[in-house]
Amino acid sequence: MAATAANDHEEASAIPPQTTATRNGVHVAPFAGWRINNSQLNALAARYATPWDPSGAAPPAETALTLHAWQQSNTLIQDPQPALYAYEQSGPRGAVRGVLGAVHLDSKLLPHQDLIPERVAHICDLVHETGFNLDPLMLSYPGTGRAATWLDHCRSSRPVTEVLGDDGQLHRLWRLAEREAVHDIGAELAGRSAFIADGHHRHVAARQLRRDYYATGSGPGGWDFVPALLVDARDTPVRIGPVHRVLPYTDPDQALSAAAQRFHVQPIPGELRQWVQRLREQTRTGPAFVAITRGGAYLLSNPDRGFVNACLGNCPAPLHGLPLSVLRHVLIDAVWRVPDLPEYVSPETSAATALARVRRAGGMAILVPPPEHRHLRTAMSAGLRLPAKSTSFLPKPHPGLLYRSLAEVPAPR
Structure with a gap:
């Protein structure tokens, strides 16, 4: 088990996503997430503890043993029914809110950074060994307000998870299982592409893992999806740090x-x-x-x-x-x-x-x-990728509040 350090944001500025409407769009589906039991939130989530080592030093097999031990001890519990999740973070390091869901890997997701191949390989090994997606991607898109309306609606009810981190950030999570909510949010995203603000390595690792499954004769499955926090840039613009x-x-x-x-x-x-x-x-x-x-x-x-x-x-x-x-x-x-x-x-x-x-x-x-907004826009307009680990979009979602099992296959399109 490891505790992840919260990121500094010495310099930050708003940056809108580089998105255009596409026929493909983003396909998001509900899933039955695994969450840290409320009795363990203060002991684990408050200090950003996770079953995996963020530095990548721990072997994937060790991470799998820790994660499965958390399941057996009821430290991790699974929600009984699939849902989208409303997530909100606020505090001295900034605020962000969005919808957590399982995003199909054929969705129109726009990268902006190069990769470190060794990092991609390590994440592939980690997900394959544990059978879980861990950290979600962070995706930014220009919304129409439909998802934001449902996020506002959730705030009137009690969250299923609420924890104050040791850095002063408050994290809250609600289940969004209403059929109308799932339909509205899905319809808003279906005509949009999304900018990958954080998680380039996890995104490419998920695509590589899917290729591996298909190469061994597996058909469509849970490996066709990756969990992501979808943030409407017009509702809560993400910021960029160094x-x-x-x-x-x-x-x-x-x-x-x-x-x-x-x-x-x-x-x-x-x-x-x-x-x-x-x-x-x-x-x-x-x-x-x-x-x-x-x-x-x-x-x-x-x-x-x-x-x-x-x-x-x-x-x-x-x-x-x-x-x-x-x-x-x-x-x-x-x-x-x-x-x-x-x-x-x-x-x-x-x-x-x-x-x-x-x-x-x-x-x-x-x-x-940090890179300036104009430099990012110039580079992406030219079709160029930034060097690996050039940007840090803030604030990032809590790394250990919600996990997704590859064994779960979301409903087809």
């Missing part, structure tokens, strides 16, 4: 000395909050990053423009404005010559966690400003 990088094997002194040949490097006094604020201010005038070492923090700014342009020569032009493009092609590749592999360059959504990792194990963390 994804930082941790370089665990990089010597900070050598890295800063090399960076000083191409950037202006200066120490920053204070603590994490001041470092993030300084980065936010400096980013307004050009590319900038904060390097965190055990000895303190340093601002990297005002790069040699000619050198930057030369390093970005093989990077598609619409991606030049992305902070991660400059970090990867200029600093990581050209200046530091660090292999851009997960063991050498690790994504981290929480600046506090990145700082803690450096203080505990050494190396260096690089705080990155």
Whole structure:
């Protein structure tokens, strides 16, 4: 069992989904979810505990044993009848609400990021071993208000699950089993495509797992669907935050000395909050990053423009404005010559966690400003994918409130 850390959102801005109406649309179906027993909510869900290890370090077989033990001990209980679920989160880290359902994998879902193949393979193994979908995708779409009306309706009744997380976020879940609700929400989504705000690896892993099942002679089944939180962007726009990088094997002194040949490097006094604020201010005038070492923090700014342009020569032009493009092609590749592999360059959504990792194990963390709305729109308009782990849409749904078994086959279209 592991506890997941809530993500920081030092910098965030509203971003509408890049969606267009399609004939395919999004097909969503009710399912009988597995939920943490209310008697265990404060012990587990309040601290974001899950049967799986979010770092991916635990073997899938170990996760399967933990999950099945939770079932046998009634820590996880299954709802008796299928339903859509209304979900709402609010608190100091922001608010989001939407409908949780089983989304057919042939739905029109729009990705925007590249993938880490090893991460996809691990999720495939995890789902195959446990027989469960775990974290839901987070999908954003431009709605007409029909789903929002049902979400408003739910708030007048008592939720089936309500828990206050240790980060101050309140999470509530209702069952939406009324036939009229299922019909209205399904009809609203049938003519829409949805932007994948979070869960690219889980989405591709689900598609790969489905191919594996079909290749072994299995026909249609629960593997044709993946759970997702569907958020109407016109009702509650999702926000975008940064994804930082941790370089665990990089010597900070050598890295800063090399960076000083191409950037202006200066120490920053204070603590994490001041470092993030300084980065936010400096980013307004050009590319900038904060390097965190055990000895303190340093601002990297005002790069040699000619050198930057030369390093970005093989990077598609619409991606030049992305902070991660400059970090990867200029600093990581050209200046530091660090292999851009997960063991050498690790994504981290929480600046506090990145700082803690450096203080505990050494190396260096690089705080990155979030992509701007205009940069994302430019890249997607050109048909380009952002580098893997470029964005973190916030706030994310609670990772452990609702699970879906692959053994359950939702009703056909």
